Amino acid sequence: MMKEHIIIGFISRLLIPFIQLYALYVIAHGDLGPGGGFQGGVIFAASIVLYAIVFGMDEGRKRFSQKLSDILSPIGVFIYGGIGLLCILAGGAYLQYGKLPLGSLKLASHLGIYGIEIGVGITVAAVMMTIFFETARRKND
Amino acid sequence: MIELIIGKYNFWIYITLMMIGFYAMIVKGNLIKKIVGMNIFQTAVILFYISMGKVKDGTAPIIWEKAVVYDNPIPHVLMLTAIVVSVGTTAVALALVTRIYKEYGTMEEDAILDIERRQAEELRKKGSE
Amino acid sequence: MDIAAHFPVLVIVIPLITALIIPLAGRINRSYAWYIALAVTFLCFLMSASLLNTVINTGRISYRLGGWEPPWGIEYVIDYLNGFVLVVVSFIAFIITIYSKKSAEQEIENSRIHIFYSIYVLFFTGLMGVTITGDIFNIYVFIEIMSLASYALIAVGKKRNALVASYNYLILGTIAATFILLGIGYLYMITGSLNIGDLRERLPQLYHSKVVLTAFALFTVGLSLKLALFPLHAWLPNAYSHAPSVVSALMAATATKVGAYAMLRIMFTVFKVEFDIQVVPVTKILLVLACIAIIAGSVLAIAQTNMKRMLAYSSVGQIGYIVLGAMLVNQTAMTGSILHILNHALMKGALFLVVGCVIYKTGIEDISGLKGMGKKMPYSMAAFTIAGLSMIGTPLTVGFVSKWYLAIGALKADMWYIIPVILLSSLLTAVYFWRIIEMIYFYKGSDKEAYNDAPAGMLMPTLILAGLCVFFGIAAFIPVSIAKKAAEMLLGGI
Numbered sequence: 144m145m146k147e148h149i150i151i152g153f154i155s156r157l158l159i160p161f162i163q164l165y166a167l168y169v170i171a172h173g174d175l176g177p178g179g180g181f182q183g184g185v186i187f188a189a190s191i192v193l194y195a196i197v198f199g200m201d202e203g204r205k206r207f208s209q210k211l212s213d214i215l216s217p218i219g220v221f222i223y224g225g226i227g228l229l230c231i232l233a234g235g236a237y238l239q240y241g242k243l244p245l246g247s248l249k250l251a252s253h254l255g256i257y258g259i260e261i262g263v264g265i266t267v268a269a270v271m272m273t274i275f276f277e278t279a280r281r282k283n284d
Numbered sequence: 285m286i287e288l289i290i291g292k293y294n295f296w297i298y299i300t301l302m303m304i305g306f307y308a309m310i311v312k313g314n315l316i317k318k319i320v321g322m323n324i325f326q327t328a329v330i331l332f333y334i335s336m337g338k339v340k341d342g343t344a345p346i347i348w349e350k351a352v353v354y355d356n357p358i359p360h361v362l363m364l365t366a367i368v369v370s371v372g373t374t375a376v377a378l379a380l381v382t383r384i385y386k387e388y389g390t391m392e393e394d395a396i397l398d399i400e401r402r403q404a405e406e407l408r409k410k411g412s413e
Numbered sequence: 414m415d416i417a418a419h420f421p422v423l424v425i426v427i428p429l430i431t432a433l434i435i436p437l438a439g440r441i442n443r444s445y446a447w448y449i450a451l452a453v454t455f456l457c458f459l460m461s462a463s464l465l466n467t468v469i470n471t472g473r474i475s476y477r478l479g480g481w482e483p484p485w486g487i488e489y490v491i492d493y494l495n496g497f498v499l500v501v502v503s504f505i506a507f508i509i510t511i512y513s514k515k516s517a518e519q520e521i522e523n524s525r526i527h528i529f530y531s532i533y534v535l536f537f538t539g540l541m542g543v544t545i546t547g548d549i550f551n552i553y554v555f556i557e558i559m560s561l562a563s564y565a566l567i568a569v570g571k572k573r574n575a576l577v578a579s580y581n582y583l584i585l586g587t588i589a590a591t592f593i594l595l596g597i598g599y600l601y602m603i604t605g606s607l608n609i610g611d612l613r614e615r616l617p618q619l620y621h622s623k624v625v626l627t628a629f630a631l632f633t634v635g636l637s638l639k640l641a642l643f644p645l646h647a648w649l650p651n652a653y654s655h656a657p658s659v660v661s662a663l664m665a666a667t668a669t670k671v672g673a674y675a676m677l678r679i680m681f682t683v684f685k686v687e688f689d690i691q692v693v694p695v696t697k698i699l700l701v702l703a704c705i706a707i708i709a710g711s712v713l714a715i716a717q718t719n720m721k722r723m724l725a726y727s728s729v730g731q732i733g734y735i736v737l738g739a740m741l742v743n744q745t746a747m748t749g750s751i752l753h754i755l756n757h758a759l760m761k762g763a764l765f766l767v768v769g770c771v772i773y774k775t776g777i778e779d780i781s782g783l784k785g786m787g788k789k790m791p792y793s794m795a796a797f798t799i800a801g802l803s804m805i806g807t808p809l810t811v812g813f814v815s816k817w818y819l820a821i822g823a824l825k826a827d828m829w830y831i832i833p834v835i836l837l838s839s840l841l842t843a844v845y846f847w848r849i850i851e852m853i854y855f856y857k858g859s860d861k862e863a864y865n866d867a868p869a870g871m872l873m874p875t876l877i878l879a880g881l882c883v884f885f886g887i888a889a890f891i892p893v894s895i896a897k898k899a900a901e902m903l904l905g906g907i
Binding site for chain 2: 564568574584588590591594595
């Protein structure tokens with residue numbers, strides 16, 4: 144029993160950082176290739192689910208507690224709402240990136256969408272984690 | 285007639301998938317099978333939208349120097365949202381089924397209705413004593 | 414910088430962000446959750462009232478998200494119908510939030526109160542979103558937000574019947590929403606646009622095509638399930654009777670009304686009135702179904718002994734009134750239908766809140782538990798009597814006003830046989846309400862009849878809603894003027 148866990152444990156410990164890096168890549172390249180906030184967030188969550196499956200639920204819970212996911216989920220929504228409200232304060236409609244004082248129209252649009260994707264990615268990763276840990280809990284509540 | 289069947293084979297496939305999912309959602313008694321049917325149904329609708337957006341000789345809607353004509357990107361964008369909705373609905377459904385299993389100990393619809401009926405009868409008998 | 418110009422989007426963004434602040438604040442102190450929810454609903458009510466005011470003064474408001482021009486961008490459009498439904502929904506949600514503090518404490522475990530309020534505010538976001546948007550795919554997204562939040566709200570209480578009821582509602586609701594999604598896909602396939610105003614321009618030359626017919630059929634079936642039109646109402650009695658009292662009141666007063674609004678929007682703004690009468694005689698089909706709903710709802714309500722179940726079947730009947738008024742396709746009947754959106758929200762809201770008070774004090778949901786309550790809980794029972802009389806359609810109450818408009822509209826459309834249906838259902842409503850009123854005032858209760866009414870936090874909202882039933886029945890010109898203009902705009906001058 145221990146033997147197969149050794150191989151799986153070793154390989155996952157090697158791969159999980161690369162999966163997380165790939166997730167960040169997918170988030171960042173949402174407007175130039177397939178990807179975006181939601182997809183990157185799910186891939187990030189998948190890496191933590193892999194960790195929890197291979198090394199045990201308690202280990203996974205230690206790394207990613209309920210408190211962390213409670214704090215991370217709103218942060219993404221704040222980034223999303225905050226960028227929109229910033230655009231309102233800068234004089235345009237909601238989410239009108241062109242009005243942000245960041246240089247040319249193209250740069251402002253690009254950075255605006257980038258910020259929103261990061262926000263969405265953070266929230267999606269936190270929510271997917273919560274769903275997995277809550278659904279897979281063994282103890283009766 | 286042949287044109288109708290062979291020319292539009294993609295729509296036939298997606299309608300078949302949709303009906304399989306729909307049948308599973310309604311007829312099957314196990315709660316998890318209903319969720320599986322729901323997923324098949326929603327995935328078939330998503331594929332239907334994407335196939336509707338295909339332009340003849342078009343490449344994927346990502347900027348590429350050698351491309352002449354692109355596919356319509358709007359169905360892709362709409363379906364990103366629809367996939368997220370589908371994931372959310374599946375998550376809520378699975379959470380409900382987990383709690384139903386903890387309360388009733390079974391996942392078959394007939395068994396759950398049976399338990400409820402027996403409980404209602406007991407309450408009525410106790411109330412009329 | 415004029416903040417009032419941004420109200421259309423703030424009405425959605427503020428509840429959305431707040432819905433995720435509440436679990437965070439709830440970790441610090443559980444009772445903060447209620448205060449935040451109250452503040453948010455009040456703020457949105459003020460913003461909706463201001464939007465309706467702007468519409469009355471200056472006409473239609475159009476807000477472009479991201480500065481993109483329609484039809485490439487998402488547009489939020491507010492006109493008379495929109496503004497009216499927005500104000501009604503946000504007001505009812507605010508009143509029920511005041512009520513919910515004591516009631517939710519009893520029916521939901523304390524460890525879950527902050528999650529309950531978070532989903533509550535998310536449900537509120539969905540309601541606001543369906544009403545305010547002018548883009549047809551956005552309607553689908555917000556309908557799904559509203560539905561997912563409602564599945565969770567029904568199941569969050571302590572009862573275990575609620576879980577199966579919520580699951581049932583989930584399966585049926587997802588079928589309906591996926592049909593709506595398919596309908597949107599067909600419309601996009603043939604016109605290439607997703608904006609409601611743009612679709613209105615492009616569809617008339619395509620009315621003969623099968624794609625448009627399929628889209629319309631899918632929309633009708635999907636939306637009929639969301640608003641619980643007979644025979645697609647099967648999820649409603651179970652969902653309303655097993656949910657916590659606050660949730661039943663909120664959903665009965667708002668969710669079906671917003672579904673009715675979506676149906677009016679799609680049938681009369683996206684597809685013009687000529688489509689509904691000439692191309693497909695859908696008005697006649699839905700007219701028959703609405704009449705059956707009115708009668709069947711009242712008959713089935715008489716047979717119930719559980720209070721919430723009786724009110725749920727009664728809701729099925731009242732929704733029949735709204736659809737009846739819309740399907741008669743003249744201005745008076747449409748005015749009655751839009752008015753009934755406000756009136757039914759007030760009446761049903763008050764009735765469900767009274768039932769919640771009774772459950773809070775005694776824990777009994779059965780009608781027999783109301784014996785002699787007239788002495789024990791006089792104020793709650795007074796509110797129940799006023800709302801009950803209003804449902805029957807007594808003059809000087811709101812119920813009479815909408816039934817009057819519906820009857821006149823039926824006469825104008827040369828369908829005098831609708832009037833016996835309305836009278837018959839009023840009679841049946843009188844049967845099941847009089848049964849309860851008799852039990853309240855004319856029977857002796859089991860305990861000694863000391864005064865033991867519900868706490869003030871729960872009584873105030875109930876009395877406010879019951880009082881408004883009478884107020885808008887006497888001063889009916891206030892909502893009628895708005896509803897008349899909305900009906901005129903929907904029907905385009907018929």
